[in-house]
Amino acid sequence: MQHFPIFLSVKDQTIVLVGGGEAALAKLRLLTKTEARIVVYATDPHADLVRLAAEGKIKLLNREFDYGDARGARLVYAATEDELVDARIVAIAHDDGVLANVVDNLALSDFITPAIVDRDPVAVAIGTEGAAPVLARAIKADLEERLPSNLGMLARIGKAFRHAADVLPMGRKRRDFWADYYFNEGPHVAARGEDALNDTLGALLDKHIMSGEEAGRVDLVGAGPGDPELLTLKARKALDKADVVIYDRLVAPEILELARREAIMINAGKEGFGASTAQDDINAMIVEHALDGHHVVRLKAGDPTVFGRLDEEIEAIEAAGIAYSIVPGITAASAAVAQIGQSLTKRERNASVRLLTGHDMKGFCDHDWRTLARDGEVAAIYMGKRAARFVQGRLLMHGASPETPVTIIENASRADSRVIATTLGELEPTMTTAGLKGPAITFYGLAPRHAAEAIQSISRKEASQ
DSSP states (O other): OOSOOOOOOOTTOEEEEEOOSHHHHHHHHHHTTSSSEEEEEOSSOOHHHHHHHHTTSSEEEOSOOOTTTTTTOSEEEEOSSOHHHHHHHHHHHHHTTOEEEETTOTTTOSSOOOEEEEETTEEEEEOOTTSOHHHHHHHHHHHHHHSOTTHHHHHHHHHHHHHHHTTSOTTHHHHHHHHHIIIIIHHHHGGGOHHHHHHHHHHHHHHHHHSOOOOOEEEEEEOBSSOGGGSOHHHHHHHHHOSEEEEOTTSOHHHHTTSOTTSEEEEOSTTTSTTOOOHHHHHHHHHHHHHTTOEEEEEESBOTTSSSOHHHHHHHHHHTTOEEEEEOOOOHHHHHHHHTTOOSOBTTTBSOOEEEESSOOTTGGGSOHHHHTSTTOOEEEETOTTTHHHHHHHHHHTTOOTTOEEEEEESTTSTTOEEEEEEGGGHHHHHHHTTOOSOEEEEESOOOHHHHHHHHHHHHHHHHO
16 A cells, blocks of 8 residues: 555645646535635636635635745645646645645655545545546445435534433443444434434433443354455454454454454464464353453354354353354355365265365264265365375275375465365375465365366267277
């Protein structure tokens, strides 16, 4: 990010605009919405500039911009549409220590003005650092349609009421009051005007003052395989409400960014508390924060019901008498198999699929390896790096063909994903030499679609000869 987005206070401050043509007028349409003093320098001003000056909306000086004219200004805009003149304006602004913007010239500008969706006092700024103005305008148009026209009035009335709402304690109780106003009661009465909104706020505040403390709760949420676009809407809503997020090491950073900024973020993965975090300690953290009245999100990579130690956490939550819900996520096997263009089951190939974990190898010897070794069987092995040699040996020992396709997918669904196609006979040393660093899932019995089609084509050709 080359440009850091901020909202600059310009009330009663001076903003200088240099230019008298269409570019200057376009910029003024935005600047005149502010509470700043607008001073325009133009040797040949457009008639609309003269009109704005007559209406008292700007101060128009019919002369060139010169050294000393930027002194005391908050910002300077150069809009002469002449690059040499604009460069001189920037130099003059810098001489007085003022930031300057040149319309449609990113290289000369100290700052950029984003596309803005105006619902005063609510403002949404959209910037692309000059890379895609068309995209910024498209996003603006989309937001203009989505945000109701009375949103500004709701925010303005709410802002005036903030001091009264301070009687509610900080945190969840106060946040619930404002959520009730902005998303439930407020929009319903906004059409009746500001007086109705004021009455609604008073009644709503009394209701929340009299209500008791809400008990804490826990959402056991699946974060999916890593791609933020594969996060479910329900998971997104849970993150938005969470007071505390207890997350696994494998949850993608882009998904953690979706949590509320005020939320307490606790890394319960192997890198968060030294060598490892015991499951009992994780259970205790969940219960402790929920008993404190917090909305806790236990965020797990993939789906919490698949190798997620879910039952142990539910047992601890139920023992403490805490309400909870489970929000499923897209499991890594689903994302990975889609990535290689295959399906987990296929008619006339396999009517079932086996999900295994190589992380906990207790009881591994008791698996029905003989059945899995038959032609056409499919298995998805989670966290299988450590168990690769054992799986390979067991399957070969029970008669599986060394040519059985095996596919390893590292960081499934993510931008840095890798797909490694091999065979059972070459699973090791392939797994070791690949130098996998991210989470990996191994498919036994599946090859990437194009590779599988190529093998089938060769087999058909050999059979016909």
